[in-house]
Amino acid sequence: MEFKKQFFEVIDSTNRYALEHECAHGMVIYTDEQTAGIGRFKRPWQAAAGMNVMMSICVDIPEESRAVIGRLALFCGLAVTAALQQLGVEAQVKWPNDVLVAGKKLAGILVETRGSKAVIGIGLNVNQLDFPDEVAAKATSLALVTGTELDRDVVMDAVLGQFAIYFDRFVAGTTDFVAEYERIMYGLGSWVKVDADQVLLLGIDASGTLRIRDEIGMERLVYSGAISFESVYADML
Numbered sequence: 001m002e003f004k005k006q007f008f009e010v011i012d013s014t015n016r017y018a019l020e021h022e023c024a025h026g027m028v029i030y031t032d033e034q035t036a037g038i039g040r041f042k043r044p045w046q047a048a049a050g051m052n053v054m055m056s057i058c059v060d061i062p063e064e065s066r067a068v069i070g071r072l073a074l075f076c077g078l079a080v081t082a083a084l085q086q087l088g089v090e091a092q093v094k095w096p097n098d099v100l101v102a103g104k105k106l107a108g109i110l111v112e113t114r115g116s117k118a119v120i121g122i123g124l125n126v127n128q129l130d131f132p133d134e135v136a137a138k139a140t141s142l143a144l145v146t147g148t149e150l151d152r153d154v155v156m157d158a159v160l161g162q163f164a165i166y167f168d169r170f171v172a173g174t175t176d177f178v179a180e181y182e183r184i185m186y187g188l189g190s191w192v193k194v195d196a197d198q199v200l201l202l203g204i205d206a207s208g209t210l211r212i213r214d215e216i217g218m219e220r221l222v223y224s225g226a227i228s229f230e231s232v233y234a235d236m237l
């Protein structure tokens with residue numbers, strides 16, 4: 001996959017731009033600063049200017065992959081963790097695709113689709129050392145975990161390199177990502193709360209859906225958005 005990068009010093013949201021401009025396959029919109037960055041569940045994504053990686057990768061989804069589009073978010077989480085491993089940092093994924101180091105959020109990923117196109121927005125904290133009070137206890141950055149300042153271009157290129165590999169695997173339709181994902185899945189085998197229920201996190205299925213067991217021993221699937229980790233993971237959201 002060939003990437004073509006377009007940089008903005010400041011922009012409202014790279015995902016918004018990429019979606020509105022129906023950017024071509026392989027375009028990467030990136031910026032130093034977002035004034036209205038978007039997170040999952042329409043939450044704001046705030047990141048200090050000039051410190052972090054904020055980018056949106058644009059892809060065309062082949063027709064035969066559209067039925068399994070739910071997997072893409074998980075492949076993206078794996079791509080970011082693989083890039084981090086290349087940089088010497090061991091990370092985990094909190095379903096579906098928050099990237100955590102030592103239980104704190106290092107990167108967030110927002111996959112948005114429109115027709116045959118998908119935009120993968122990645123916010124990865126690189127050199128930010130201070131976070132706003134409301135997230136200070138639950139966020140981290142590469143500089144905080146490694147103790148050194150990193151070159152953001154190196155981090156971005158590592159993520160793009162791994163993304164190219166994982167996107168090919170996504171398109172190839174392989175299901176070997178399930179075991180790989182579960183190896184680094186945060187909270188696997190622990191009891192968490194889903195809505196008011198205590199459930200055991202069992203893993204994911206081949207569509208990327210969460211597998212849980214409830215208190216009476218019934219195994220169930222939980223689809224995106226239906227789960228809330230808040231009560232159990234309150235200290236890291």
Ligand SMILES: O=C(O)CCCC[C@@H]1SC[C@@H]2NC(=O)N[C@@H]21
Pocket residue numbers: 012013014015016034036037038039040041043045053054055056098107108109110121122123124
């Ligand atoms: O964890 C999340 O809620 C996902 C956060 C995604 C943030 C990135 S930063 C680059 C891209 N542009 C946006 O507006 N959002 C994504």
